Amino acid sequence: xxxxxxxxxxxxxxxxxxxxxxxxxxxxxxxxxxxxxxxxxxxxxxxxxxxxxxxxxxxxxxxxxxxxxxxxxxxxxxxxxxxxxxxxxxxxxxxxxxxxxxxxxxxxxxxxxxxxxxxxxxxxxxxxxxxxxxxxxxxxxxxxxxxxxxxxxxxxxxxxxxxxxxxxxxxxxxxxxxxxxxxxxxxxxxxxxxxxxxxxxxxxxxxxxxxxxxxxxxxxxxxxxxxxxxxxxxxxxxxxxxxxxxxxxxxxxxxxxxxxxxxxxxxxxxxxxxxxxxxxxxxxxxxxxxxxxxxxxxxxxxxxxxxxxxxxxxxxxxxxxxxxxxxxxxxxxxxx
Numbered sequence: 218x219x220x221x222x223x224x225x226x227x228x229x230x231x232x233x234x235x236x237x238x239x240x241x242x243x244x245x246x247x248x249x250x251x252x253x254x255x256x257x258x259x260x261x262x263x264x265x266x267x268x269x270x271x272x273x274x275x276x277x278x279x280x281x282x283x284x285x286x287x288x289x290x291x292x293x294x295x296x297x298x299x300x301x302x303x304x305x306x307x308x309x310x311x312x313x314x315x316x317x318x319x320x321x322x323x324x325x326x327x328x329x330x331x332x333x334x335x336x337x338x339x340x341x342x343x344x345x346x347x348x349x350x351x352x353x354x355x356x357x358x359x360x361x362x363x364x365x366x367x368x369x370x371x372x373x374x375x376x377x378x379x380x381x382x383x384x385x386x387x388x389x390x391x392x393x394x395x396x397x398x399x400x401x402x403x404x405x406x407x408x409x410x411x412x413x414x415x416x417x418x419x420x421x422x423x424x425x426x427x428x429x430x431x432x433x434x435x436x437x438x439x440x441x442x443x444x445x446x447x448x449x450x451x452x453x454x455x456x457x458x459x460x461x462x463x464x465x466x467x468x469x470x471x472x473x474x475x476x477x478x479x480x481x482x483x484x485x486x487x488x489x490x491x492x493x494x495x496x497x498x499x500x501x502x503x504x505x506x507x508x509x510x511x512x513x514x515x516x517x518x519x520x521x522x523x524x525x526x527x528x529x530x531x532x533x534x535x536x537x538x539x540x541x542x543x544x545x546x547x548x549x550x551x552x553x
Contacts (some may be wrong), residue, residue: 221479222275222456226393229419231385237383239391246388247397251494257366261344263369265356265552268370270363272401273384273393276456276478277376278411278437280326280508280532283360287333288542290356295553296334300345301327302361304483311339311348321483325508326360327432342368356552363404364395374548375405381457382420398427407546408432413460419531431546435538439464441459441504443530447471449502452492452529453509461506473501483512491523493528503529508510 225231225291231239269284271277283299291299303312303324314323316331324340330336339345342365348359359365363373364534377383385395395401408428410421412435439461448471453461462472476492478484484492503525510531517523547553 222393225385226387227381227384227418229382229385229423229460231387231392234462235385235387239387242391243388243397247400250396250400254366260346260367261369263371264354264358265371266359267356267370267372267374267552268359268368269374269376269545269549270338270359270361271376272363272395272398274389274395274456275393276381276460277378277536278375278413278435280329280407281437281536282360282374282376282411282435283331284330285536285538286543287330287358287549289333289543290529290553291438293553295355296337296353297356297358298321298337298349299330299333299358299360300337300339300342300351300362301330302362303327306337309340309351311337311341312346313348314338321515322463322512325481325511328511330360330506338367344388362400372406372547373404374407374409374524376399376409376411376426377421378418378457378460379410380414380416380418380460382418384420385419386423402427405430405481406550410434411437413437414463421444432543433538433542435536437464438535438537439468439532440535441530441532443470444531445470445504446502448473449486449504449530450474450476450492450496450499451476451504452476452484452488453506454482454484455481455506455508456480464534465504465532470504474498475514481508485521486521489513489525492527493521496528504533505529507534512540 246437269279269283287297308323309441312329314331314336327338337345451472464498513526
C-alpha cells in the first residue's frame with residue numbers, strides 16, 4: 218500500500234481536536250528523542266561532514282540541492298562523496314553506486330548522485346563513513362540524516378520549502394514533522410528557504426521568529442533540454458507534485474493531464490500503457506522528472522515501460538541562489 222500525505226498536514230492552523238489528541242504523543246516523542254540522542258554512539262570521520270536535511274517528510278528539494286553544492290565544490294577543486302540511504306530501494310548493505318546501476322535496486326536518488334561523483338548507498342552510516350576513509354575525497358555530504366544521531370556532523374543545512382513550511386507543525390502521524398520543531402531548530406546551522414511556486418506558507422513567518430542564524434533563499438527553476446508544446450501530459454511520483462506543475466506553467470506549458478503516483482513509486486506496466494495511450498490519443502508530449510525517468514531505464518525490451526522511457530521528456534531543476542553567502546558560511550565553519 219502506497220502512503221499518501223493527508224491534506225490536513227499542510228494546514229498551519231490544525232483543529233483543536235487534532236491538537237488535543239496529538240499532545241500526548243508530542244510529549245512522549247520529545248522524551249524518546251532526547252533519550253535516543255543521549256544513548257546513541259556517534260560515528261566520526263576525518264573528513265568534514267555536511268548534512269542536508271529537513272524538518273518535515275519529503276518534498277523539500279534535498280537531492281537537487283546536494284547536486285548543486287557538489288558541483289560548486291568541483292568548481293573550487295574539491296572532491297566530495299555523497300552518502301544516500303537509498304530510500305525505497307531493495308538494497309540493505311553498503312555499496313559504492315555506479316551510474317549504470319539500477320534505480321530500483323539502489324534508489325533513484327543514489328543513482329542521480331552517482332552521475333556527479335563518488336556515491337555510497339547505505340542504511341548504516343557508520344559503515345559508509347568507514348568505507349570513505351580509504352577514498353580520495355575532501356568532504357562528505359549526507360543526503361538526508363538530520364534526524365539521525367549516529368553521525369557527528371560538522372554542519373547541518375536544513376531545507377524549508379516556503380510553500381509548505383512546517384505544515385501544521387505536528388508530529389507524524391498527526392502532521393508532517395519528523396521531530397519537535399524546538400528540538401530540531403537548535404541543531405540547524407543554516408536554513409535554505411526553497412522557492413518553487415512563489416506561494417508562502419503561514420509557518421514561514423513562525424520559523425523566522427525563532428531562527429536568528431544565517432539563511433539563504435534558493436529559487437528552483439524547471440527546464441527541459443527539448444522544447445515543449447503548449448500542452449503536455451505529465452506523470453510523477455513526488456511528495457509535492459504541484460512544484461513540477463508550477464515549473465512547467467512558468468515555462469509557458471499547460472499540463473493537460475497529470476498521472477500522479479505516490480512519492481518514489483515506480484510506474485508499472487499497466488500504468489505505462491495508460492500514459493502512452495493517453496499521449497497518442499491526445500497527440501501530446503510526455504514529461505516527467507529525472508527521479509521518475511531513471512526508474513524506467515532498465516525496463517524489459519519491448520515493454521510499455523521501455524516505450525514510456527523512450528517517449529518521455531525529462532524535466533530538470535536549476536537552482537539560483539547567492540553562492541557568495543554559501544561559500545562564506547562554509548569557510549567560517551572551516552568546511553572548505
